[in-house]
Amino acid sequence: MKSQEFSVGQVAARSGVAVSALHFYERKGLITAGRNAGNRRRYGADVLRRVAVIKAAQKMGITLSEIQQAFSALPRHRAPDKKDWQQLSSAWHQQLSERIDYLQRLRDSLTGCIGCGCLSMHKCPMYNADDKLAAQGPGPVLLDRPINASQKS
């Protein structure tokens, strides 16, 4: 029995992700789909979890290519089980903690700067806030901006 199979529209509806994004994730190798006789995509049930993991990881500031790397450690020919996902999340938990620590150090520096009014070149602790995480990604680190409501249409 082939359990559940979903169309791209159904996955979009259930996951809250646009169809175009699902196509995009497929091109990036993050999800896969079979095809029916009429060339329509057919997704297995595990795609829902994958998409959920993608969204969660993005909220943590993890890029799609990092997600893809992590996914490549998942079993190829078996649906990932609880333990597989646990490994992923614990690795990311680590990363997230480091990012949080970094931002906290940054905030502490800033607190100092509020006192001194400096925020200026090299003499300022802010300027020298160590850059481990900021420097780690390819190009500028894109942080998720949860707070900001201002959005262009």
Place this chain on the structure above:
Amino acid sequence: MKSQEFSVGQVAARSGVAVSALHFYERKGLITAGRNAGNRRRYGADVLRRVAVIKAAQKMGITLSEIQQAFSALPRHRAPDKKDWQQLSSAWHQQLSERIDYLQRLRDSLTGCIGCGCLSMHKCPMYNADDKLAAQGPGPVLLDRPINASQKS
């Protein structure tokens, strides 16, 4: 006396920012420069602090356009003083704190998920770590988002 004036190359060297980035910041209205007889940019000393602030804000995840907005509150015809900069930093301190709180909530959800191995659709707290949550503290987490068709978060 016209105190210090710097060329674009000097500012680049002192600030550690590429000349092309300085041009870019100027186009974006983040910094300004006068010109000499031969059309070369001449920067006042305050540009160094501005650039430092830009870099610091970027580390906090603040975008250039947000920075530009913040800068527009600075005095137009007087070099900003300690108090002006203090205002900026305290607003950003606030923002940064919120961002940190958001990420911590995310991490906590993830910790739960490591235990349960879930990280899956709607039933997972991780999935529902909604951006709205970031703004206000406790209260009924909407456990059941409308599962309607494609919507961008």
Place this chain on the structure above:
DNA sequence: CCTTTATCTCAACTTAGGTTGAGGTTTTAG
């Protein structure tokens, strides 16, 4: 004076993460 080095402007390219639209096919509902 002549050669480098520094700048100038403007346009095109880059990466990430998608979205939008055109033009064509398949499925589904009435």
Place this chain on the structure above:
DNA sequence: CTAAAACCTCAACCTAAGTTGAGATAAAGG
């Protein structure tokens, strides 16, 4: 059976934050 809704592919476009390169000019050094 027919119309509408869903889906297909492919290419172009979008924002952010810059970088790269071409072709021209300015300033500095020897």
